[in-house]
Amino acid sequence: MANEFPVSREGTANSRHANLTSSLDLSTSLDHSVQTRIFKIIVIGDSNVGKTCLTFRFTGGAFPCKTEATIGVDFREKAVEIEGEKIKVQVWDTAGQERFRKSMVEHYYRNVHAVVFVYDVTKMASFQNLKTWIQECNGHGVSSSVPRVLVGNKCDLVEQIQVPSNTALKFADAHNMLLFETSAKDPKESQNVDSIFMCLACRLKAQKYLIYRDVEREDGRVRLKHQPDPKSNCPC
């Protein structure tokens, strides 16, 4: 890959014009070679809360008519544009059932950029289990600077709601998370579902240097933590 870069040597006065031309080339080729950035977002929560449906709603724009329990993980991607920059949102739809995820967990959390915790508003147990999911997330060294959001799914089942909004809101506040209450099924909520991921993508774009940090640490070098760009125009 490095060959793609014509590294310019120190130019002499005579070759100044040539230098300028090659600089222009370099700039363009750099622009070309810098590919779309990828934001890895994992979706975590109990089995059957609707993780697959939510991610499918975001990436496929529809509610799947039939889903099976996810085995291991399913990868979904969506290209979005934020402030003129093309970004690939890579969604990891993880398995909720223990037997389908046991050997995979460390891979979920490796270099993750954002975490989406999902519960089912019609099932109190799925909300109560969030503590365990957060513990697992923290236990895998996910830094507190990694943005996290809480999503209460299946809001279309109004009659069966078990988790009151204010309880969820309190919980989200206590854990410094944004709360989204939505439905993967209800087409009217489609934009709301999109905004979960878009909001995260905006925040990630704003704190892009933070993302590099983890990778650098992997290289054995630790860089100082950068504060997110305060001038971000995130929609959320």
Next chain:
Amino acid sequence: MESWKSHVRAELFHRDCRQRDPFSGLFEKVSRLEEMLTLHMKLSSSDKGSSRCPDEGGILHLRVNELEFLNQQLKQKISDLTSNIYLKEAELQYCHSQVARYRTEAVVLAQGASSLKAGLEEYEYQLECQSKELTALRLEHSSLREELTAANLQNEQLLERWLEEKKEEAERINKYNATQERWQRLAGRLKKRHRVRSRTACAADKPTESKTEPPSS
């Protein structure tokens, strides 16, 4: 306790044999003679008025009367026996009808028994068939169970393989992401350095150009 009782009973039986049986005929004869005597007494008391002395005619007369009496008795006996015969005949008829009824009942019962027997045989046959079927089904069941176990095992293995592949895919994607990020960082740095350098080049260019360019005026 019991032995003396049986002894007394045996003794009484012997006494009966010894003392009563030899005289049984006598008792009958005596009672008949007594009957005759009462008859004679009656006749003689009715003849008293004529004060006839008993002679040969009188004896004959007695004899005739005696015979008449006996005749009467026999007639009575005959009528008794006739009525008895009628009774017995009626009884017999009743018995016949009962017999006929029982016979038909017996026939019906025999038919029922034979049909039950046939049913039993049928059931025995069915039982045998079903037990054979059961054995076959049991065999099939056990083989299906074995198949199920094998399928479960295979399923488990497939799941393991699936998970393994997912794991590898996740590893690959993680690695790709990391490479991508590193590359972007590098490219970013290069771009920055390039920008700085081109700015420096521009800055260096400007005074040189103003020096070499001839004055406009």
